[in-house]
Amino acid sequence: MTLHTYTTYCCTCGQIGAVHTSENDQPYSQNWERTRLENLGGSETSPRCIACKAPLDDSHIIPGKPGDYT
Template structure:
């Protein structure tokens, strides 16, 4: 089974995006993991704001339930 984890970021400019990580958590199978950035730029280790390109760090992580933000296409998950 694949485990999904979302980390939501809010930039100082107000833009919100997330890092979506998918990992294999099956025992006795190959380990793998993939992170995609939704509404963000940069890389998974160094995300940046999708609007103003400001670097984002631990101080920009939004606590709470995952994906409590509008998706980049405007829909709310």
């Protein structure tokens, strides 16, 4: 089974995006992890707003998944 984790960010300009992490959580199988940005720029460890290019930090994290805000 794959475990999906979303860290959703909201920029001060109103842009919403997320860091989506998928990982294998099955015992006795090969471990793997994949992280991707959804509607964000920068990198997984230093996300940026795609609209205004502002850096996003922990103060920009909001609850839920990005689809909850559309």
